[in-house]
Amino acid sequence: MTKIRGAISWPLASVLAIGIGGAAAAEAENCVMGPGAAAIALAGMIFVLLFTLYRLTAYRRRMLYAHSRLAVLTQDLKAGEITNWVETGIADVDAIAATLQDFDRRLREKRSKLARLNEELIKREPIAGSTGFNNELRAIINAMPVGVLIAEAPSGRILEGNRAIESILRHPVIYSDNADAYSQWIAAHENGAPVQPSEFPLARALAGEEHPTLECRYRRGDGNWGWIDIVGAPIRSDRNEIIGAIAAITDIDGIKAAEERGRMMIMELHHRVNNALAMIQGIANITSRSATNLDCFRSNFSNRIHCLSRISTLLVSKSWTCTPVRELVATVFACESADYGDRISFSGEDVELRSEVALALGMALHELLSNAVRYGALSTDKGKVTVDWRVVDGEKRHLALTWTESGGPSVEAPDRVGVGQILMKNILARQFGGDVEIHFDTEGVRADITAEI
Template sequence: MDNSLMAGGSHAPAEQRVRLYETLLQTTPDLVYMWDLQHRFTYANAALLAMWGKTWDEAIGRNCLELGYEPWHAAMHDREIEQVIATRLPVRGDVPFNGTNGRRIYDYLLVPVIGPDGTVEAVAGTTRDVTERKLHEEARRHSEERLAAMVDATSDVVYRTNQDWSAVDVVGGGQLLGRHGTLTPDWLDVLVHPDDRDLVADAIARARATQTTFSAEHRVRNQHGEWSWVASRAVPIRPIGGEVTEWFGAATDITARRQHEERQRLLLHELNHRVKNTLAIVQSIALQTLRNADDIGAACDRFEARLHALAQAHDVLTRREWEHAPLQDIVRTAIAPCLVDDEDRFDIDGPDMQLDPQRALALSMALHELCTNAMKYGALSARPGRVRIHWRADTVQGRRMLVLSWQEIDGPPVAAPSHRGFGSRLIERGLRHDLRGDVALDFDSAGVSCRITAPIPEQGMAA
């Protein structure tokens, strides 16, 4: 074939050009057609006739409605034809159509045909079957919508970065940072805690050098301006056999977990400290009780009673998770062995106050010793003896002080002991040390009295 003919040159004979154009139009899988100004088809190529299931004679000269187009479809093309004629501009769209190949989706383009006098003399169109492409696009759109919904639903910060981490985009999960979009180039200095920046920078450098997963736990500034712990992990994205082009990751808020771990660490430390203190107390009780004992049986009974008092005080503190103990509970627990059928022998009064564990244990042991002595020798050893336990909060030189008094009344005459035993030493020296206050123990003949004065923290008084 002549090259000028192949090129569609102007020197090709008219008959040859017509044959060439007709051959191209009849062999293309696209649908090619033309309407006159009355919206009648004046041309339809073989692909369009096959799609309609019509012969040339059956189709040419008819409009869309006459060829079986649904009314809405025919009306749409009528409007578009008039629009092309009026504006002399192309119109493009896509539309479903039920033809011989079933329901398919077609992309079409309508253009004006300009006559020698410059007016629109016809409207030409091409249509391409884009069903598979549309289905793929729809599937991709649904997939992206599902992914976006999952990203927005998560409390994690979902992000992507470029190859060198110089640009970070937050694409979802803004509950922590409270923002979406591209972060400032200095995001490392702005968002990451100063103490963690080197750690994060080193983790990024390792991930980039090895082209492996980035992973780090660090603190970030949250939307409230406070520091939150996150576990951040990002995977590299690369074409098969190629270099990393970007990273995609998520940062999970682990603040609660970190706080729990820190609390566990502190609790273990506190437990270790308390066990050592308790063992020291037990050792001291054992030595002081048994050192000069003449009667081993009686000494063992005293030792057991003191351990029981210590255990009871521990129970009070355990119920309060060793944070504090109500003074009322400490007093009533310490005197409980003396209350059997004798509740009227105690006059207890004082405001709601809280003691820290050290003061609670010390006071509980001291009250136990006072009760034991009163039951053996003092007001509780005979009727009508009674004990008054009152306490109050005073302010002394600007400091809030606990003032607790133990007063035995109407008991047998009291004689001061010839020497101070363990109980007296525990009350006077132990309380003074553990309460960091003052203790006055008096063996007056009218009844034993004990006055305890100790500083209390601000949270010691109940609201």
Template sequence: MLILNSVLRVQSANHAFYKQFRMRRQETVGRLVYELGNGQWDIPRLRALLDEVLSKDQAVVDFEVEHDFRGIGRHCIVLNARKLAREGDREELILLAMQDITDRRKGEVAVRQSEQRLKDLIEALPGAIYTTDAEGLITSYNPAAAEIWGREPELGKEEFCGSWRMQWPDGTPLRHDECPMAVALKEGQPIRGAEAVVERPDGVLVPLLVYPTPLRDASGEITGAVNMLVDITERKRAEELAERLAAIVESSEDAIVSKDLDGIVRSWNKGAERLFVYTPEEIVGKSIKILIPPDRYDEEDDILDRVRRGEHIEHYETVRLRKDGSQVWVSLTISPLKDARSKVIGASKIARDMTERRRADEHRKTLMGELNHRVKNTLAIVQSIASQTLGHASTLDEARDAFGSRLINLAKAHHVLTRESWASANLAEIIADTVKPHAGGENRFHIEGPDLQLTPSAALAFAMALHELCTNAAKYGALSTDNGHVAIVWAMEGEGDERRLILHWAENGGPKVVPPKHKGFGSRLIERALAAELNGEVRVEYPPTGVVCTIDAPMPVGQDG
């Protein structure tokens, strides 16, 4: 502090002045202020200030001067000046107070630079960040935040969040004054990882994790808050995908199992439980070899080696064990499981039950063999029919008609067998199909007997024999007249291994029967071929009232069908 007279000579100075500017009293008192320190106080702005005080009798308040001072360098000084009057006289004095604010200015510059660096840093960050004042008004935001919001909020006017609208993860609307940033400012506590969803003006929903944190000054008062927004859209999609995949795995009919590289089971779905009967509690954490027959352990070791090399194994058919020890054929598809660094950490295994397919394959092979056998037998029958028919027919037309009729009947018998997959044929169906072309009017045939399944070969033999009986009856017997009829009745006699089939063919109402002088193909087919096929006895009798055929064949329990 200096006190100057009206001509600006120093009248006195305080200790702080001498210390601050490194001057002595004898160098100061009595000198013009502009001469102090070899003229270092000859500052144009100081002259202007003092002229104001002297000429206009005005006080000067907080007048800043920045100047290079000898010995102390460049400093920023705040000057305050006003006139004083000594007691007892009217000589005017000037009080010139000086305050060095150099350090404060440096601090302010440092703060501004720090704030700018922080602003530049926030702008450059890929993460979304914004700030508010203590009232929640948005004071800044970076481009990443504007991108999430889908808009640029107006600074100093919009509160708490720059989004258009907000909602909770369950879709419930969320008001801005209830959002996590508002809660953090109200309660004065940071919030870590709260989940919310912002809605952009275009309707796109963006799920977020938010981290609002109050900011405080040196005294602890809240001056604002900063919030970081983490877009978790991809994470949500991954979670949804994982949930869908888990649902697919759990609901799959196939057994889906995961194991580590030591062969320890880590997961087990419902399909695996159905196939192998073990529950997850019984097998997770145990070796997969519990499912493998001991003689196939090397097979599992080879599979694990291939998995470690990153290989995929598809449609590998093998045998596995159920909980009860029974074996089941399965088709395995095995894929390596990798972590985020693409390191193989285990394997997923899909096992499909192949029991039904293998059974179907075996059945197909059996059918093919049976078909081959049947085709050969059928061709042999056709050859025999052709040979016998042509050998005994008197004319070519007769041979053609007889041969065609016999083939048609053979085809009908085959049709009955085909309906039953060549496993067996019903005797009543064989009889009905064979006699149908000769049925004519009502009551021509009386058919009666219990349900009985015949083997394919027996069914064909019965069909051919019945066809011959029908043909002879139509030409010469009961079916050659309008009033003739035929009774076909069968029954089972005896029990167990002694059980026998007795079938009677009896004609009535036709011309008087005369025993034939020689037997043709039809008679031989009936008496010999049928008897041989059934391993029984076939008798054809010729009473005057009509032909009678009796078939007596063993049919032990378990052999029918």
């Protein structure tokens, strides 16, 4: 996940660097645009936004390219070609490719062992008419790390199986009398269709197919279904007549699970990138409404993007699953460079939020923090901010969070609704599935926030 984090944070950090490089300390509400500067301000805003969109779009293209490379690799492996994967820089895709190549390597080793065992069978004892296997040959197949089945030709009667196959399939070897009786081994294709007796590699090898393979889901002895890989090979006499067949079985449940996780991670990453893009677009639109010159836009936009980047890094560290509210609040306060010590406090129950809820709530808290630093309790030396939250059980279980400022300048309700309020109430509140109520008490701003859990 480290490379994913870097790829997401880099474009955000780039935008932040552009913003900070030319930012002025002026506040959005106090900045005045001089005559003739409107065109420059508009051009600057468009440049910053387009650069951000360009970086996110470029990363998405890298993801799509890596995914297409992975699809090509999969097709090459199915065709039996030797592949040489070159890392794409997308950590999860590279990890899946490494897993597939390792599986291909083990499959080739398994085929080699089958060939050697085939030679041993021919040298040791003819299968046709055999009443059993000698101890030396049984020791060989029992030592093999894959499941092994051996059948005679032409009937297909299974003569021998080893300990590994019983461990993989979780039931004793079924000594089927003939190839038609392979229906006793219950398996299904990926689409759910039952594997017919003639489709098993053991039956196909008896029919003369040199290296039949099959990936299928098998109903194990405990009733659970698991993925297995089967490779077969015919056993030939010195006169090149088929006298039997052998099949090797490998448990590939872990590999299939890794493939599915990789597929889901790629889909989730696309979803996250699109969400981040939409969030940046919303921030840019809202910020541009109050910015009266380019420096004002840069300062406010950069601060919001910086906070978005910090929160995204936290969510990545939690694998975009659930984020503790305590860590989220601490991350938001850390976005402010000044050290306020014990003037900031927070407390509440141990509760976690879904990633999309945590992201929106974190941005709402950032707006309250920015207002407190500029005009509220943290604009003076003695002001304090406290954040408390609790879980409320009602029709739906939800988080109730209260932001309280005290000890700062006397507060009066503003004449107009600020951009921060618009962002919190009109955009962010919908995303965290709750509401934001802001109270301009004389002793300090108080905000009551509800959010989904």
